[in-house]
Amino acid sequence: MIGRIKALRFAWQGLVFLWKGEPTTRFHLIGTIAAIIAGFAFGIERWEWVFVITFTTLVWFAEAVNTAVERLADAVTLEHHPLIGKAKDVASAAVLIISLGAAAGGVVVFGPYVLALLGV
Ligand SMILES: Nc1ncnc2c1ncn2[C@@H]1O[C@H](COP(=O)(O)OP(=O)(O)OP(=O)(O)O)[C@@H](O)[C@H]1O
Secondary structure, three states: OOHHHHHHHHHHHHHHHHHHOOOOHHHHHHHHHHHHHHHHOOOOOHHHHHHHHHHHHHHHHHHHHHHHHHHHHHOOOOOOOOHHHHHHHHHHEEEEEHHHHHHHHHHHHHHHHHHHHOOO
């Protein structure tokens, strides 16, 4: 039990580091808040909330993994190394992939509500 509580504390420290060390998280927070506000404003369905929650969570997850990979890579060497560069590029690509997926999901979920609002 104490071990679990300690693990939670370490996870919290990781979250704080992610927030302080990665300026990109500001954009993720804005996107997350915007999606939540839009969800309530449009009164989206329960299943649509599942998509919104899943996509926003995956973006944060990918950013956390990307940051972990970057820090591990820096711990291996700060010298220029083509494999370190590739590892960092692929980790960044993971964030890009899920961000594009989240944007597409956002269009699918909110698109019809926006069109209805515009009377289209
Ligand atoms: N040690 C290295 N060897 C080779 N290329 C590197 C190295 N460090 C960084 N790079 C290259 O520079 C890019 C940016 O690396 P950096 O560590 O600055 O991440 P970043 O742009 O700050 O990412 P984020 O914005 O997600 O924090 C990497 O994707 C990689 O292409």
